[in-house]
Amino acid sequence: xxxxxxxxxxxxxxxxxxxxxxxxxxxxxxxxxxxxxxxxxxxxxxxxxxxxxxxxxxxxxxxxxxxxxxxxxxxxxxxxxxxxxxxxxxxxxxxxxxxxxxxxxxxxxxxxxxxxxxxxxxxxxxxxxxxxxxxxxxxxxxxxxxxxxxxxxxxxxxxxxxxxxxxxxxxxxxxxxxxxxxxxxxxxxxxxxxxxxxxxxxxxxxxxxxxxxxxxxxxxxxxxxxxxxxxxxxxxxxxxxxxxxxxxxxxxxxxxxxxxxxxxxxxxxxxxxxxxxxxxxxxxxxxxxxxxxxxxxxxxxxxxxxxxxxxxxxxxxxxxxxxxxxxxxxxxxxxxxxxxxxxxxxxxxxxxxxxxxxxxxxxxxxxxxxxxxxxxxxxxxxxxxxxxxxxx
Amino acid sequence: xxxxxxxxxxxxxxxxxxxxxxxxxxxxxxxxxxxxxxxxxxxxxxxxxxxxxxxxxxxxxxxxxxxxxxxxxxxxxxxxxxxxxxxxxxxxxxxxxxxxxxxxxxxxxxxxxxxxxxxxxxxxxxxxxxxxxxxxxxxxxxxxxxxxxxxxxxxxxxxxxxxxxxx
Numbered sequence: 247x248x249x250x251x252x253x254x255x256x257x258x259x260x261x262x263x264x265x266x267x268x269x270x271x272x273x274x275x276x277x278x279x280x281x282x283x284x285x286x287x288x289x290x291x292x293x294x295x296x297x298x299x300x301x302x303x304x305x306x307x308x309x310x311x312x313x314x315x316x317x318x319x320x321x322x323x324x325x326x327x328x329x330x331x332x333x334x335x336x337x338x339x340x341x342x343x344x345x346x347x348x349x350x351x352x353x354x355x356x357x358x359x360x361x362x363x364x365x366x367x368x369x370x371x372x373x374x375x376x377x378x379x380x381x382x383x384x385x386x387x388x389x390x391x392x393x394x395x396x397x398x399x400x401x402x403x404x405x406x407x408x409x410x411x412x413x414x415x416x417x418x419x420x421x422x423x424x425x426x427x428x429x430x431x432x433x434x435x436x437x438x439x440x441x442x443x444x445x446x447x448x449x450x451x452x453x454x455x456x457x458x459x460x461x462x463x464x465x466x467x468x469x470x471x472x473x474x475x476x477x478x479x480x481x482x483x484x485x486x487x488x489x490x491x492x493x494x495x496x497x498x499x500x501x502x503x504x505x506x507x508x509x510x511x512x513x514x515x516x517x518x519x520x521x522x523x524x525x526x527x528x529x530x531x532x533x534x535x536x537x538x539x540x541x542x543x544x545x546x547x548x549x550x551x552x553x554x555x556x557x558x559x560x561x562x563x564x565x566x567x568x569x570x571x572x573x574x575x576x577x578x579x580x581x582x583x584x585x586x587x588x589x590x591x592x593x594x595x596x597x598x599x600x601x602x603x604x605x606x607x608x609x610x611x612x613x614x615x616x617x618x619x620x621x622x623x624x625x626x627x628x629x630x631x632x633x634x635x636x637x638x
Numbered sequence: 639x640x641x642x643x644x645x646x647x648x649x650x651x652x653x654x655x656x657x658x659x660x661x662x663x664x665x666x667x668x669x670x671x672x673x674x675x676x677x678x679x680x681x682x683x684x685x686x687x688x689x690x691x692x693x694x695x696x697x698x699x700x701x702x703x704x705x706x707x708x709x710x711x712x713x714x715x716x717x718x719x720x721x722x723x724x725x726x727x728x729x730x731x732x733x734x735x736x737x738x739x740x741x742x743x744x745x746x747x748x749x750x751x752x753x754x755x756x757x758x759x760x761x762x763x764x765x766x767x768x769x770x771x772x773x774x775x776x777x778x779x780x781x782x783x784x785x786x787x788x789x790x791x792x793x794x795x796x797x798x799x800x801x802x803x804x805x
Contacts, residue, residue, distance in 0.1 A: 327645060383645075398647045405651040412659045419667040426674045431681045447671050467672070468664030476659060500644035504652045565641065 317576045321569050325494050326382060327404045329360040329374065333489055343489065345406055347372075351386045351396035360400070372396070407483070407493025408501070415479040418443065450474050450619055458623035459630060466626050469512060473505055474619040481564060481611030485604065496614075497565035499557065506557035509622040514549065517629040524631065525549065552625050556618060563614050567607040574600045 323332075331343040344361035349372060362369040363384070366376065375385040375393055384400065385393040401409075425440045436444055455463050455470050480501070483491040495501055525545040527535065534541045574596050581592040778791075 322641075325641065327648065398645075399650050400647055401651075402645075402647065404648055408648075408651060408655050412655050415659060416662055419663055423667055423670045426670050431674065431677045435678065444671060444675065447668065448675060451672060468668050469660065471668045472656075472660045472663045475663070476656065498645075498648060499642055500646075500648040501652050503644050504649060504656055508656070 317573070317580065320576055321572045324492075324572055325497060325565055325568055327402045327498065328382065329384065329400060329402055330364060331403045331406065331489060331493075345401045345403065347384065347400040349384055349396045349398050349400060352388070356396075404493050404495055404498055404501075407490075407495045408480070410490045411480045411483045411493075411495060412476070414483065415475055418479070419475070446475075447471060450616075454616070454620050454623050458620060459627040462630065465516075466512065466623070469508065470619050470623055470626075473508070473622060474615050477505070477560065477618050478612060478615035481615060482608070484564065484568065485607055485611060494565065494568050496560055497568050499561045502557045502561040505560070505618070506553040509556060509625060510550075510553040512622075513553070513625045513629045516626075518631060520631045521629045552621075556621055560614050560618050563610055567603070567610055571600060571603045571607065574603060 329347060330345055333341045333343065335341070344359045344364070347356070347358055347360050347363070349356045351370075351372060353371060356370050356372060358369060363372065363374055366374065371386050372384050373386075375381055375383055378393060380393060380395050383395060384398055385395055388394045422436075422440045422443045425436055429436070435441060450471055451467060454474075455467050459466055477496055480496040484494055484496060486492055525548075526542045528541050528545055530541050577596040578589070578593045581589045584592075
């Protein structure tokens with residue numbers, strides 16, 4: 247446990263300067279880059295807000311310069327979800343992959359191609375909302391003329407990304423498994439890609455799962471290994487800028503929520519008697535729990551805050567990474583108006599920092615997958631505590 | 639729709655996709671890899687054990703062969719010694735026998751010589767007696783003219799004979 251604490255501390259330390267450096271970079275880059283103060287403020291605001299994830303407050307704010315690039319839309323358009331997979335735009339021509347829309351509205355099921363509602367058009371009473379509570383989502387109008395969301399299970403960009411990444415994960419794993427099926431034990435350990443996967447699997451299995459859970463780690467190993475590789479593959483695929491990568495899957499709260507819920511369920515469903523006792527009647531001085539159940543209350547909230555922290559940590563890290571890289575790249579386009587010298591030098595700086603951020607994100611992709619798995623394992627391990635008699 | 643609000647459609651798909659991925663990997667993916675690794679570990683352990691056993695066996699075989707070799711050496715030395723002893727004994731025996739045989743032959747020889755000598759002496763004595771009788775006859779013929787002398791001689795002779803008988 248002591249070792250784990252050190253690792254957690256180390257990771258924290260590792261993550262905090264990176265975030266700080268990011269913010270500072272953004273500031274220092276922003277400062278000299280802009281010729282006029284409004285533009286400077288704009289960038290600083292954008293980057294800072296992207297870092298802070300003050301997403302809701304950004305809705306409706308206009309980050310658009312005259313004839314310039316709408317950084318807000320660029321960054322949040324990527325971080326958010328969409329009904330089509332935008333690849334590139336040349337002037338007014340947009341190259342994007344239309345995706346199927348599957349909606350159950352008040353008029354029944356609707357399945358159609360997203361290109362039918364691409365440019366704000368209405369199709370079968372459905373259209374993509376602009377502004378309002380459902381900005382960017384498919385809505386319909388009810389009898390009172392208000393915008394309401396139908397039941398929407400469209401294959402959006404993130405869903406398709408999820409499918410592709412899952413397929414990649416399954417293909418990688420199954421090709422490894424096929425190698426094992428083809429080679430008997432006597433032929434020794436695999437080399438190359440399969441060997442790398444084996445090393446990764448064993449690292450998680452031996453160090454994280456066995457180390458954190460203890461006795462009956464075997465029951466939880468499949469879930470934790472799946473979670474690790476799922477998060478890792480999705481993180482790494484998100485870093486590839488063009489199709490089929492680039493979807494911000496693990497930087498979406500719905501994805502991390504499902505993962506955190508799985509950990510939550512596994513933690514609490516298989517919790518031992520001792521685990522529940524430690525929550526509702528912990529070993530603290532009686533006045534802390536008898537008249538006013540202070541500690542039990544805190545412990546009880548702990549049940550929910552732990553997976554909540556898991557959810558937010560992964561989501562925020564990946565989303566912030568995407569936002570930081572995009573903001574850095576956006577600098578190139580913002581400084582176009584500031585003249586060729588500033589634009590040129592800023593391009594060099596932005597590309598350099600972009601490379602740095604990408605390298606950092608590869609590290610973060612692994613670290614976040616590792617941390618998610620390790621903390622899940624720790625939480626599960628804590629829920630498997632045995633009585634104090636058996637500990638001694 | 640803010641970033642912090644999970645989208646139900648995505649939630650729906652995520653649950654399905656994650657369930658499928660989890661099912662496939664948990665059933666056909668990781669157990670295979672982990673089982674394989676554990677099998678390999680067991681196999682390596684076993685191989686090491688077998689190798690150690692083989693080594694030990696080899697060592698014991700070597701010791702045994704050394705022992706057998708030493709035994710053979712000992713046997714050889716013993717046989718050689720024995721052979722030498724036998725040889726010595728045979729030689730000694732032969733010598734002994736030769737010596738005794740020689741001695742016996744010598745003895746026999748001596749006895750024969752003795753017998754021969756006796757014979758010769760007896761022969762000589764007979765010859766001498768014959769000769770002496772002849773000579774005595776001749777002497778007597780010449781001397782025994784006188785009666786007295788004859789008587790005297792007879793007496794003398796009788797005495798001699800009596801003496802020799804007495805002896």
